[in-house]
Amino acid sequence: MALLDFIRYEKNLTGTKIGCREGDCGACSILVGEWVQGKLRYQSATSCLMALGHAHRKHIVTIEGINSDNLTPVQKAFAEEGATQCGFCTPGFVVSLTGYCVSDNVNDGSAIDAINGNICRCTGYKSIQRAAQQVQTVMDTRNQESAVSFAVHHGMVPDYFLSIPERLAALQESHTLQTSDDARILGGGTDLFVQQHDQMTEASWQFPGHQDALRLIRKEGDICVMGGAVTVSDIAASEIFRYHFPGLDRYIKLVSSTPIRHMATIAGNFTNASPIGDFSIFFLALDARLTLSKQGRQRELPLRAFFRDYKLIDKDPGEIITEIRFRLPSADDRFHFEKVSKRTHLDIASVNAAISLRMSGGMILEAGVSAGGVAPVPAFLPKSSALLANQYPSPELLETMIGSVQSEIRPISDARGSVEYKRLLLSQLIRAHFMELFPGMAPSFIPTH
Numbered sequence: 001m002a003l004l005d006f007i008r009y010e011k012n013l014t015g016t017k018i019g020c021r022e023g024d025c026g027a028c029s030i031l032v033g034e035w036v037q038g039k040l041r042y043q044s045a046t047s048c049l050m051a052l053g054h055a056h057r058k059h060i061v062t063i064e065g066i067n068s069d070n071l072t073p074v075q076k077a078f079a080e081e082g083a084t085q086c087g088f089c090t091p092g093f094v095v096s097l098t099g100y101c102v103s104d105n106v107n108d109g110s111a112i113d114a115i116n117g118n119i120c121r122c123t124g125y126k127s128i129q130r131a132a133q134q135v136q137t138v139m140d141t142r143n144q145e146s147a148v149s150f151a152v153h154h155g156m157v158p159d160y161f162l163s164i165p166e167r168l169a170a171l172q173e174s175h176t177l178q179t180s181d182d183a184r185i186l187g188g189g190t191d192l193f194v195q196q197h198d199q200m201t202e203a204s205w206q207f208p209g210h211q212d213a214l215r216l217i218r219k220e221g222d223i224c225v226m227g228g229a230v231t232v233s234d235i236a237a238s239e240i241f242r243y244h245f246p247g248l249d250r251y252i253k254l255v256s257s258t259p260i261r262h263m264a265t266i267a268g269n270f271t272n273a274s275p276i277g278d279f280s281i282f283f284l285a286l287d288a289r290l291t292l293s294k295q296g297r298q299r300e301l302p303l304r305a306f307f308r309d310y311k312l313i314d315k316d317p318g319e320i321i322t323e324i325r326f327r328l329p330s331a332d333d334r335f336h337f338e339k340v341s342k343r344t345h346l347d348i349a350s351v352n353a354a355i356s357l358r359m360s361g362g363m364i365l366e367a368g369v370s371a372g373g374v375a376p377v378p379a380f381l382p383k384s385s386a387l388l389a390n391q392y393p394s395p396e397l398l399e400t401m402i403g404s405v406q407s408e409i410r411p412i413s414d415a416r417g418s419v420e421y422k423r424l425l426l427s428q429l430i431r432a433h434f435m436e437l438f439p440g441m442a443p444s445f446i447p448t449h
């Protein structure tokens with residue numbers, strides 16, 4: 001069953017609310033504490049998109065688990081700033097902000113970022129922003145103290161949090177979850193629970209995220225190897241990614257919301273095969289390769305060969321993506337990702353695009369160009385990529401490139417825009433790539449129409 005239903009109907013903890021059941025409103029927010037590579041980590045999540053099985057070996061915290069005899073600093077900030085009216089959304093906001101207070105914040109940025117997945121339909125956001133700012137003021141005083149110990153000492157969470165590391169460590173040793181090989185694969189659930197909500201409780205599931213090896217991001221020489229359960233937030237926090245992709249924070253902020261990024265896996269993004277999947281586009285440009293495993297048999301496949309037609313992929317139902325590997329950009333190389341959607345945050349793309357350039361002495365040696373929302377699949381653009389090889393960047397090259405890109409795409413008109421609009425958008429995103437990667441040449445790239 002969905003974790004949200006377990007919390008409300010089996011545990012009768014009704015502080016966790018049901019709003020959209022699609023990960024958009026944050027009314028069902030909870031905290032998930034888990035043991036990751038020898039450390040306790042807390043992250044916010046939307047319980048409407050989690051299966052009860054996701055909770056295996058984890059500490060699930062609802063609003064009731066945060067309450068103490070006195071108001072916590074987060075609750076006090078909400079009361080003092082008048083940040084609550086009907087109160088329906090308030091537990092979700094309080095849980096998300098408390099999650100920020102007990103996390104190491106590497107990928108959460110600020111108190112405001114922590115509530116970017118919460119919607120309020122009646123108070124208005126100014127008072128909520130002020131409450132978040134009050135919480136930020138307390139957090140700014142944190143120094144070397146561990147996140148949980150600081151939060152306990154400032155009354156943000158009850159004392160029992162200090163006993164959780166020991167209790168979770170004991171669970172790691174004693175429990176193994178049995179799953180069958182023919183069970184369906186559930187990553188973060190952020191796609192499946194939205195698309196197939198009614199069928200979820202009837203199926204048998206296996207959870208790649210329960211295998212520690214599939215949660216790792218490591219380097220083998222200049223190759224990055226990611227496990228098949230790595231999430232968007234794992235990438236955002238990875239030192240390897242942060243070093244090789246200087247624009248990472250900007251790209252990540254364009255993808256979903258903080259709690260969804262905590263849950264959504266990269267393998268799930270590939271497998272749902274959405275033509276606008278942000279990480280499909282990101283890793284197509286980088287020419288990632290997949291390792292697929294089923295009952296002990298393994299095969300490798302370039303991501304560029306994975307997408308066959310609309311929602312049709314080269315994967316047997318039981319095959320698990322266990323590894324994703326790609327060559328890391330060197331100091332000379334360039335990479336950029338762009339996305340345009342109807343609103344800047346918490347929205348899927350109208351069109352997105354990525355470019356990866358292997359460079360030497362100012363010359364482009366090899367290129368990978370990809371675009372989403374312009375074909376039935378997340379599209380790698382082979383002709384346009386080849387066109388850039390062994391060329392020096394110039395305004396003329398850019399114009400030829402835009403002509404080539406236009407000849408390779410097949411957009412359709414839909415809710416996210418007309419054919420003409422999507423064609424124009426992609427041309428502008430290719431210009432944006434060049435302006436970003438070769439800033440010295442920017443003035444001549446400013447579009448004339």
Ligand SMILES: Cc1cc2nc3c(=O)[nH]c(=O)nc-3n(C[C@H](O)[C@H](O)[C@H](O)COP(=O)(O)OP(=O)(O)OC[C@H]3O[C@@H](n4cnc5c(N)ncnc54)[C@H](O)[C@@H]3O)c2cc1C
Pocket residue numbers: 022023024184185186187188189190191192193194208228229254255256257260263264265266267268269270271272276277278279319320321322346347348349
């Ligand atoms: C509110 C909201 C906002 C979103 N915003 C964005 C956005 O901005 N950009 C974007 O690209 N997407 C967005 N999404 C879609 C979704 O979050 C992503 O596609 C996500 O990466 C899916 O991963 P998951 O692990 O949650 O997939 P799941 O729902 O767990 O699974 C999706 C598919 O992948 C399969 N699968 C999962 N892991 C594996 C594996 N290791 N091996 C084989 N198969 C596997 C499952 O069987 C299933 O078929 C959003 C979703 C929500 C709910």
Ligand code: FES
Pocket residue numbers: 017018019020021022023024025026027028029046047048049
């Ligand atoms: S109920 Fe809206 S995010 Fe879960």
Ligand code: FES
Pocket residue numbers: 083084085086087088089090119120121122123
């Ligand atoms: S206080 Fe009513 S929805 Fe936020």
